[in-house]
Amino acid sequence: MEDYRRIADRLAEEILTGRLKPGERLPPQRVFARRRRIAGSTAGRVYAELVRRGLVVGEVGRGTFVRAGPVPSGRALIEAEAEAQSASASEGEAAGARINLELNYPFAEGQSELLAAGLAPLLRADVLAEVTRTAPATGTPAAREAVAGLLGGPGWRLPPQRVLFAGNARQAIAGALASLVRPGGRVGVEALTYPLVKEIAARLGITLVPLAMDEEGMRTDGLVAAHRAAPLSAVYVQPTLHNPTSVTMGDGRRRELAGALRELGLPVIEDRIWSFLRDGRAGPTPLASYAPERTYVVDGLSKRVAPGLTVGFLVVPEGRVEAVAEALRSGGWTAGRFAMEAAVRWIEGGTVERLVAAKRADARTRQRLVEEWLAEFGVRADPYAYYTWWELPPPWRADMFTAAAAAHGVAVTPGPAFAVEPQRNRAAHPTTPGSLAPTTPGSPADAVRLGLASVPVPVLEEALRILRDVARGGP
Numbered sequence: 001m002e003d004y005r006r007i008a009d010r011l012a013e014e015i016l017t018g019r020l021k022p023g024e025r026l027p028p029q030r031v032f033a034r035r036r037r038i039a040g041s042t043a044g045r046v047y048a049e050l051v052r053r054g055l056v057v058g059e060v061g062r063g064t065f066v067r068a069g070p071v072p073s074g075r076a077l078i079e080a081e082a083e084a085q086s087a088s089a090s091e092g093e094a095a096g097a098r099i100n101l102e103l104n105y106p107f108a109e110g111q112s113e114l115l116a117a118g119l120a121p122l123l124r125a126d127v128l129a130e131v132t133r134t135a136p137a138t139g140t141p142a143a144r145e146a147v148a149g150l151l152g153g154p155g156w157r158l159p160p161q162r163v164l165f166a167g168n169a170r171q172a173i174a175g176a177l178a179s180l181v182r183p184g185g186r187v188g189v190e191a192l193t194y195p196l197v198k199e200i201a202a203r204l205g206i207t208l209v210p211l212a213m214d215e216e217g218m219r220t221d222g223l224v225a226a227h228r229a230a231p232l233s234a235v236y237v238q239p240t241l242h243n244p245t246s247v248t249m250g251d252g253r254r255r256e257l258a259g260a261l262r263e264l265g266l267p268v269i270e271d272r273i274w275s276f277l278r279d280g281r282a283g284p285t286p287l288a289s290y291a292p293e294r295t296y297v298v299d300g301l302s303k304r305v306a307p308g309l310t311v312g313f314l315v316v317p318e319g320r321v322e323a324v325a326e327a328l329r330s331g332g333w334t335a336g337r338f339a340m341e342a343a344v345r346w347i348e349g350g351t352v353e354r355l356v357a358a359k360r361a362d363a364r365t366r367q368r369l370v371e372e373w374l375a376e377f378g379v380r381a382d383p384y385a386y387y388t389w390w391e392l393p394p395p396w397r398a399d400m401f402t403a404a405a406a407a408h409g410v411a412v413t414p415g416p417a418f419a420v421e422p423q424r425n426r427a428a429h430p431t432t433p434g435s436l437a438p439t440t441p442g443s444p445a446d447a448v449r450l451g452l453a454s455v456p457v458p459v460l461e462e463a464l465r466i467l468r469d470v471a472r473g474g475p
Contacts, residue, residue, distance in 0.1 A: 004042050008049040015055050015066055023399030025416065026056065026064045028199075057406040063195070063417035067403040099463045100411045104451030105307045106386055108358035115306065118345040122338065135337035137175075137325035139165040143340050146347040147313050151272075151299055155285030158297075158315050164325055165340055166312035169273045169300035171333035174200045176269045176296040176314060177234070179327035181206050185233035188226055190218050192418040192444060194243050194271065197236060210420035211235075217242050217249040220260045227264050235261065235268040239287050240275040244418050244449035246385035251284045258290035267317075269296045276304050276356050277363055277384040293317050296324070301343055303386075304352055304359070311335045311343045360384060366452040366460060373464035377471060386453040389415075392446050393471060400475045401448055408470055410463045413451070415444030 014020045026032065026047070033043035047064055050056045056064050122131050138144070144160035152158050166172040173196075181187055183205030189197060191210040201208050209232060212222025218237050226232060237257075239249040249257075261268050270287045288295035297315040312335065316324045328334050346352050367383050378391035392401055398414035405412050450467075452460060 004045040005049060007036065007038070007042075007046045008053070011046070011050060012053060012055055015050075020066050022066050022403070023397070024066045026066070028202075057402050057411070063414060065399050065402060065414060067406070098406075098409055098411060099455055099459055099466075101450045101452070101455070101460075101463060102411050102413045103454040104387055106303060106359045106362060106453035107306075108355050108362065111306065111355060111358075114351045114354060115309075115346065118349055118351050119342055121345065122341055131338050131341040133337050135165070135335060135340055137164050137166075137328040137334045138321065139163065139335070139340055140344075143344050146344045150347050150352065151297070151313065151315065153279060156289040158288075159318075162316055162318065162321060164314040164316060164321065164328060165335035166300075166314060166328055166333045167335050167339075168302055168310050169271070169298050169312040170196050170200070171328070171331070172298045172300065172312035172314040173197060173236070173269065173271065174204070174331055175324060175328040175333050176298065176316075177201070177204055177206060177236075178331055179320070179324045180267050180269075180296070181233040186230065188223055188232045188235040188266075189420055190237065190242065191420055192242075192244060192415075193236070193420055194238065195417050198420065206233075208420050210422055213245075213247075215247065216253045217245075217247045218257065220253070220256045223257070224260055224264065227266065232264075232266060235266055236271065237268060237287070238271045238274075240272060240278055240284065241382060241385050243274065244387060244413070244415075245380055245389045246382040246387060247380070248278060248284065248382060249287075254284060254287050255290050258287060261291055261294055267294045267296065269298060272297060272299045273303055274385070275299070277360055277386070278382075288315065296320075301346075301352070304356055305343075305346060309339055309342060311339045359386075362457075363452070365457060369457070369461050369464055370450070370452070373461070373468050377468075386451065388450050388452065390448050390450060392448065394446075396446070396471065396475060398445055398448055401470070404470050404475065405448075405467055408466050410466050412467070413449045415447035415449065417444075418449065419444040 011020070020026075027035070029043040029047060030040060032046070033040045036043070047056070050064075054067065056066055121127060139147075141160075143165065144163045147163045148158050148160040164172075164175075166175055177187065177200060181204070184207070186207045186209050187201065188209045188211045191213050193208070198208060209226050211226055212219040217239060223235065239254060239257075241248055268287065268291065272286065275286075286297065288297050294317060296317070298312070299315075300310055300312040302310040314324065314328075363384055363386050367381055367385065367388070370379060370381055370388050374390070377393060379388050380391065381388040392398070398416060402412055402414045455463065
C-alpha cells in the first residue's frame with residue numbers, strides 16, 4: 001500500500017505550484033479514496049497530514065479547502081505544534097492552540113455528574129444483563145412513553161406508538177429518507193442545509209434540490225415551483241433554529257407550507273434537533289402539528305445531553321411504523337439498548353430537563369458575547385441559538401476568511417459547506433427569487449458559520465476577539 005505521506009507530498013506540490021488554487025475545495029474523502037484506489041482510512045491520514053502542514057483548512061466531512069495566503073514554513077509548523085503540546089490542558093483551549101468553532105456540542109456545568117447518577121442503576125449485574133440485549137427499532141413501551149412526553153407539548157401531542165429509535169439523529173434522517181425515496185429520487189431542501197444531509201443523500205443515491213429561502217426559512221413558492229418543474233419525492237426542512245442561519249419559521253409560514261405539502265402530496269422530514277432551545281419560549285408549533293399525516297419528525301439527545309452516548313428519535317405518520325422500522329433495521333441504524341435505557345432514566349429522572357435549562361442559559365450567554373464583539377458586522381443570530389451566520393464584510397470571501405482565521409488559531413466553517421448545488425440542467429430547477437444562490441449578496445461564498453457551543457466561554461470570547469481583528473484587517 002502506498003504511504004500516505006507520499007500522496008500528501010504530491011498534493012502539497014500541487015498546492016505550492018498553484019495547480020490547486022487558494023480556496024479550492026478538495027473532494028470528499030470517500031471520493032478521493034476511490035479516485036486514488038486507496039483505503040478510506042489512508043485518505044483520512046492524507047487530509048490530516050495536509051492540515052498538519054498548514055496547507056488546507058476545514059473539517060474533513062464538511063469541507064476541506066486549500067489555504068488562501070502564505071503557507072507556514074516547516075520550522076514554524078514545528079514551533080506551533082510544540083507550543084500547542086505544552087499548553088495547559090486545564091484551560092481547554094490555551095493560547096497557541098487551535099480553537100475549533102466548527103464543532104458544536106454544548107456541555108453544561110455538572111453534566112457528567114448528572115449523567116453518572118442516571119447510569120448508576122444500569123450498572124448492577126442483574127440489570128446489565130437485560131439492558132445490553134438488542135432492541136428493535138420500535139424500542140420498549142417505557143422508552144416510547146418517555147420520548148412522547150419529552151417531545152410533545154401544548155401544540156403537539158404525539159401517540160407513543162408512532163415513536164421509533166435510531167442510533168442518533170443523523171441515522172434517523174437516513175432511515176426516513178431511505179423509507180421515502182428510491183435511488184435517483186429528488187428531495188427538496190433549504191438552499192443552505194445541514195452538511196451531513198448531503199453526505200446521507202449521496203450514499204443513498206438521492207439528488208438534493210435547493211429551495212428558495214428568505215428571512216423565515218424555506219419559501220412555499222420555491223417548493224411549489226421546484227416540484228412542478230420536476231417532481232420531488234420528499235422535503236427535508238429545519239423550521240426551528242435552522243442550521244446554519246438560526247432562522248425560525250413563523251406559524252403562518254408553517255401553516256402555508258403544510259398546506260402546500262398536502263396539496264402536492266409530499267412527505268416532509270422535520271428536523272427538530274435544536275428546537276429544545278426554543279421550546280416553551282413562545283416558540284412556534286411544530287410543523288408536524290399542521291400536517292401530522294405526512295410529517296416525519298427527527299430529534300435526539302446529542303445536543304440536549306451529550307454526543308457520545310445518545311439515541312435518535314423518529315416520529316412517523318400513522319400506518320408508517322413498520323415500513324420505517326424496516327428501513328432502520330436494513331441500514332443498521334437502530335439504537336443500542338443500553339443507550340435507550342439510559343435515555344429513559346435521564347428523561348424520567350429530570351436530568352434532561354435540567355441540562356436543557358442550563359444549555360438555554362448558556363446559549364444566551366454566548367450570544368451576548370457575539371453581540372459584544374461582532375456588533376459592527378452582519379451577523380445573523382437568534383438569542384437562543386448555539387451558532388451564528390456571519391455575512392462577511394467585503395472584500396472578504398469565505399475561503400479567504402477561513403484561511404486567515406486558521407492562521408490565527410481559530411477554525412470556522414466556510415459557508416459553501418452548507419450550500420446545496422443546483423442541478424446543471426437549470427430547466428429542471430428554476431431559480432426562484434429570494435434563493436440564496438452563490439451570486440447573490442449574503443451568499444454562502446461570502447459567509448461563515450461560527451459554532452459557539454464546544455469551547456469554554458473565556459476561550460470563545462478570545463476567539464471572537466481574534467475574528468473581529470481579522471475581519472477589520474482585511475484580506
